[in-house]
Each structure stands twice: as structure tokens, then as C-alpha cells.
Amino acid sequence: MKSVPVVSILMPVRNEELYLVSALESIYRQTFTDWELIVVDDGSTDATPVILENAAVLDRRVRVITQGSGGIVTALNIGLSACRSPYIARMDGDDLCHPGRLESQVAFLEANPDIGLVACAFRHFPRATLKQGFLSYEAWQNSLVSHDLIMRDLFVESPFVHPSIMTRRDLLLRLGGYRNEGWPEDYDLWLRMAADGVRFAKLPQQHFFWRDHPERSTRTLDDYSRKAFRACKAHHLRLGYLKDATQVVMAGAGLEGRAWQRQLSLFGIKVSCWLDIDPRKLGKTLHGAPVITPGELRLNDEPLLVAIGVAGAREEFRLLAHESGLRDGLDFVCVA
Numbered sequence: 001m002k003s004v005p006v007v008s009i010l011m012p013v014r015n016e017e018l019y020l021v022s023a024l025e026s027i028y029r030q031t032f033t034d035w036e037l038i039v040v041d042d043g044s045t046d047a048t049p050v051i052l053e054n055a056a057v058l059d060r061r062v063r064v065i066t067q068g069s070g071g072i073v074t075a076l077n078i079g080l081s082a083c084r085s086p087y088i089a090r091m092d093g094d095d096l097c098h099p100g101r102l103e104s105q106v107a108f109l110e111a112n113p114d115i116g117l118v119a120c121a122f123r124h125f126p127r128a129t130l131k132q133g134f135l136s137y138e139a140w141q142n143s144l145v146s147h148d149l150i151m152r153d154l155f156v157e158s159p160f161v162h163p164s165i166m167t168r169r170d171l172l173l174r175l176g177g178y179r180n181e182g183w184p185e186d187y188d189l190w191l192r193m194a195a196d197g198v199r200f201a202k203l204p205q206q207h208f209f210w211r212d213h214p215e216r217s218t219r220t221l222d223d224y225s226r227k228a229f230r231a232c233k234a235h236h237l238r239l240g241y242l243k244d245a246t247q248v249v250m251a252g253a254g255l256e257g258r259a260w261q262r263q264l265s266l267f268g269i270k271v272s273c274w275l276d277i278d279p280r281k282l283g284k285t286l287h288g289a290p291v292i293t294p295g296e297l298r299l300n301d302e303p304l305l306v307a308i309g310v311a312g313a314r315e316e317f318r319l320l321a322h323e324s325g326l327r328d329g330l331d332f333v334c335v336a
Contacts, residue, residue, distance in 0.1 A: 005061070007035040007102055008083035008169070009091050012075035016093035017047040019211060024055055024062075026096040032103035035089075037062045040079040043069030048093075072217065073180040080169075080177050088172055092163040094211045096125075101207035105166040108203060116198035117167040117190075119160040120207040121145075130212060136311065142206070150200045152328045154191070155233050155335045156314075159200070162186035164208035171198065183232035184224050191236040227259075233335055234263045241333050242269065242303055249304045251275040251317055253291050256336045257307040261287055272302055294320060304332035 009027060013020065027037060039052055041064060049066070056062045065078060080088070087109060089102060101120060108118050121142040124134050141159065144150045150159045175192050178185045193200075218224040234242075242248070246269060250257050253274040261271050274291040276282065281291045294317070304326070308314045314334055326332055 004084045004086075005034050005036045006085055006106060007032070007087045007089050007166070008085035009035055009037045009089045009102075010040075010076065010079045010083055011037060011091045011093060012040045012042055012072050012079060013044065013048055013052075013093035014042040014069075014072075014075075015044045015046045015048055017044075017051060019094040019213075020048060020051050023091065023093050023095060024051075026099075027091065028059065029099045030097065030102045031099050032106055035061060035102060036083075036085065037091075038065065038079045038082050039063070039093075040065045040067060040075040042067060042072065042075040071180065073178045073185045076178045076185065080172060083169060086169055087166055088169050089166040090163045094213065094216070095163050096209040096211070098205070098207035098209070100205070102166075104203055104205060104207060108201065109166065109168070112201065114199055115147075115201045116171050116193060117160075117165055118201045118203060119165045120203040120205055122161050122164050122208040122210050123206045124210050124212055126212070134212065142202075142204075145202050145204050147199050147201060150202065151194065153334065154194055155237065155333050157229070158184065158187040158190065160186070160190060160202070161208060161210050164210075181232070181235075182223060183228040183235075187229065187232055188236075191232070195236065195240060230259060230263050230335075234260075234267070237305075237333065237335075238267055241329075242267075245269055245303050247272040247302050249273055249275065249297065249302050250289075251294070251304060251306040251332070252308040252336070253278070253281050253286055254307075254309065256309040258286070260305060260307045260335060273297070299326075299331075306332055306334040307336045308334075309336040 041049055041052060052064045056064050065082060067078060087106060105118050109115060124130050124138050144153060144159050153159060179188055181188060222228060248269060248271055250271045253276040271287060271289045273289050274286055275294045275297060276291050277293060282293060284291050306317055308317055321332055
């Protein structure tokens with residue numbers, strides 16, 4: 001009987017002929033060698049099937065599953081059902097891993113049985129073509145190096161790059177794997193994990209390299225749009241922080257705050273007042289609610305959402321809130 005490897009690497013692919021060989025080579029170079037690679041080919045029409053066939057012949061740890069064009073969620077769940085190992089590491093066919101990635105993540109999970117998921121810091125590449133938004137996102141993500149920091153900013157954006165994580169197989173199966181809800185399947189999973197009480201961690205080493213290119217799913221698919229992320233956040237907030245809420249206070253009367261007002265209206269939740277510091281907005285009424293300064297706010301039982309998307313402004317508001325005795329996740333939640 002074949003022994004079960006320690007790590008199953010789960011990799012869905014579709015038309016990755018340009019980058020797949022490099023991605024596979026970064027797996028072969030891992031210092032931790034007790035792994036199996038489960039690759040699900042989601043209906044590729046380029047040379048991807050040939051590359052995978054050759055890989056499976058050359059390395060018996062590589063197992064290839066072929067399906068029609070079912071989409072990434074179907075591919076992930078098919079691959080998950082084939083994974084045998086206690087640890088599941090994600091990987092995509094267009095990215096790269098540092099040789100020490102698997103070794104460091106396995107060691108961390110072995111030493112910390114209370115942690116359900118561990119990611120690692122990442123680096124976008126190629127650097128020459130990156131815009132400031134991507135660099136800011138990289139810096140923000142890499143700053144979330146503890147469970148408390150991850151939970152603090154959980155509803156700001158996805159705190160993990162999906163193919164950089166390692167998690168426990170029994171946890172994934174218990175939560176039902178991945179879901180196709182019209183929003184990011186990975187972010188939906190993190191939010192379900194958090195609601196289930198899972199503890200997170202992130203290694204500070206940049207052991208994952210996230211390739212940016214025009215065909216990347218996060219750039220091309222509607223499920224990864226800002227609107228889809230907002231819908232995912234609102235759904236999970238409605239199950240937790242906003243449960244039974246009929247009104248909220250919204251910090252930020254800009255475009256993002258107004259987008260949140262429209263999203264919450266779908267649940268019958270109204271904005272009772274807006275907090276802002278723009279003198280052009282103060283004293284006015286927006287969607288039937290007054291725009292006031294944070295100093296005019298009188299604390300009550302209404303939830304407070306912080307939809308401030310301007311760089312640095314969210315942290316300024318958070319500092320002000322803390323000085324007023326408000327607590328992240330309990331008295332307010334940052335959603336942008």
C-alpha cells in the first residue's frame with residue numbers, strides 16, 4: 001500500500017502553457033519532498049494537457065484530472081476530493097513558490113495545532129509593469145502577520161493570496177469545500193472559516209510569487225470584481241455583525257460608502273447617518289440621512305461600518321475611533 005504524503009498541492013489550471021512549466025519547476029525545487037500534486041485541467045485548449053501528461057510521466061507524485069470547462073470552483077472541489085494528505089497547499093499554474101515554502105508551512109502547522117490556515121508573505125511580479133494599487137495591496141497584505149491583524153482587516157479585502165495558503169484537509173471538508181456564489185470562492189472560504197472560529201497565521205517570509213498578467217482571473221472574471229467582493233462581504237456581515245440590523249452608521253460618504261448603501265438596501269438595511277470630514281458634504285442629506293462629522297456622532301446600538309477607501313484615511317479614522325473607546329470588530333468594522 002502506498003503511503004499517504006504529508007501535503008497535497010491542489011492546482012486547478014486552464015490554458016496555462018506560457019507559465020505552467022515554471023510553476024511545476026518551482027514545486028519540484030521544494031526542500032520538502034513528501035507531497036503529491038493534484039492538477040485539475042479545466043478544459044484547456046492549448047498545450048497544457050501535453051505539459052501535464054509529460055509531468056505525470058516524469059514524476060509519479062503528479063496526478064492529473066481532466067474535466068470539461070466547469071470553472072474554478074468545480075475544479076477545486078474535484079481536486080479536493082482527490083487529495084489524500086492531512087495538509088492542503090494551494091498553487092496556481094502561473095505563479096512560483098520559493099523552495100522553502102512547503103517546508104516552512106508544514107513546520108508551522110505541526111508546531112501550532114490551534115492554527116487552521118497559514119499563508120505566507122508574497123511578492124508581485126514582474127515589478128516593472130505593476131501599478132501603485134498592486135504595490136499598496138502587497139504591502140497591506142504582508143503587514144497582516146498575526147491572527148488579530150488578519151481578523152481586524154478581514155472585511156477590508158481578502159487577507160490571503162489564495163495559492164499561497166496551506167490549510168488542514170479535515171477543516172476544508174468539514175466546511176464543505178468551495179462554493180460557487182458569484183463572488184470570490186477563496187474570500188468566501190476565509191469568511192466561513194472565521195465564522196467557524198478558525199485561527200489564521202501568515203509567515204513573514206516572501207515564499208510566494210504572484211504573477212500579474214492580463215489574463216489573470218482576478219482581472220478578467222466578474223466573480224472577482226469590486227462589486228462581487230462587496231456582495232460577499234455584505235452576505236457574511238449579515239450573518240454576523242449585521243445580524244438583525246435595520247440601520248447602520250456609515251463612515252465615508254464617498255463612492256464606496258454610497259456603493260455600500262446600495263448593497264445594504266438589498267437586505268432592507270438603511271443608513272441612519274453618514275460620517276465625513278469633507279466640508280462640501282457636511283450638513284447635507286444623502287439618501288435621506290444627514291452627513292455629520294465624527295465628533296457629532298452620539299454612540300448608540302447601531303452598527304458602524306467604515307467605508308473609507310482613500311489611502312491612509314482608514315487608519316486615521318481607526319485611530320480616532322480607538323481614542324473614543326471603540327473596538328475593531330465589536331463597535332465598528334472596516335469594509336474598505
